[in-house]
Amino acid sequence: MVWVHGGPGGQSRQGFSSLIQYLVNHGYAVLALNNRGSSGYGKTFFQLDDQNHGEGDLQDCIEGKNWLAQQPEIDGDKIGIIGGSYGGYMTMAALTFAPEEFDVGVNIYGVTNWLRTLKSIPPWWETFKDALYLEMGDPNTVDSIRLHRISPLFHTENVTKPLMVLQGATDPRVLQIESDEIVENVQKNGVPVEYVLFEDEGHGFVKKENQIKANESILEFLNTYLKADTEIQ
Numbered sequence: 370m371v372w373v374h375g376g377p378g379g380q381s382r383q384g385f386s387s388l389i390q391y392l393v394n395h396g397y398a399v400l401a402l403n404n405r406g407s408s409g410y411g412k413t414f415f416q417l418d419d420q421n422h423g424e425g426d427l428q429d430c431i432e433g434k435n436w437l438a439q440q441p442e443i444d445g446d447k448i449g450i451i452g453g454s455y456g457g458y459m460t461m462a463a464l465t466f467a468p469e470e471f472d473v474g475v476n477i478y479g480v481t482n483w484l485r486t487l488k489s490i491p492p493w494w495e496t497f498k499d500a501l502y503l504e505m506g507d508p509n510t511v512d513s514i515r516l517h518r519i520s521p522l523f524h525t526e527n528v529t530k531p532l533m534v535l536q537g538a539t540d541p542r543v544l545q546i547e548s549d550e551i552v553e554n555v556q557k558n559g560v561p562v563e564y565v566l567f568e569d570e571g572h573g574f575v576k577k578e579n580q581i582k583a584n585e586s587i588l589e590f591l592n593t594y595l596k597a598d599t600e601i602q
Contacts, residue, residue, distance in 0.1 A: 542572045
């Protein structure tokens with residue numbers, strides 16, 4: 370699995386992740402990559418994805434997959450992509466804009482409609498909104514054309530691989546409707562779609578019982594559609 374961190378502008382570092390450890394314990398290799406636009410590598414690298422999301426950063430994820438496929442211990446025909454928040458967006462971008470590259474996708478409360486997400490930022494996050502508009506673009510300007518183009522929700526007819534979506538119902542950053550609509554639209558393609566909604570979670574799952582359910586659901590999904598020798602009709 371290719372793991373994409375949150376953000377935009379986040380960073381994957383060495384440390385404990387219960388989900389990643391759980392997947393590794395069950396036979397999955399996980400590559401946590403830092404695509405262009407990640408922090409920790411200087412300002413130039415951090416700004417490489419500004420108003421270029423779903424394009425250059427997606428290509429980095431694909432190159433990570435290509436590297437995995439070259440490793441002798443990896444089954445190059447069974448590689449998926451997973452991530453939360455911005456990483457969830459990258460998952461959907463991969464399945465939508467590069468539909469033949471990854472075999473499955475796990476979208477954990479990821480943005481699917483940048484126009485709505487950028488317009489729904491609450492006023493108490495004004496500083497955050499200004500920074501995000503600078504990086505992503507202003508949805509109230511001509512930037513809206515590009516934001517529409519890179520939003521997976523408007524291109525779901527391209528999705529052909531199994532998808533899992535996990536979402537918190539009280540998420541103030543990525544609204545539940547983001548996941549509701551992507552699930553509804555992808556289901557029209559006749560591909561397997563699984564949806565796990567936690568009524569008592571926000572942007573990130575903090576309750577232990579929900580974390581366990583999320584991890585077990587992801588593992589079961591991967592065992593069914595990635596690990597098993599099952600051909601989707």
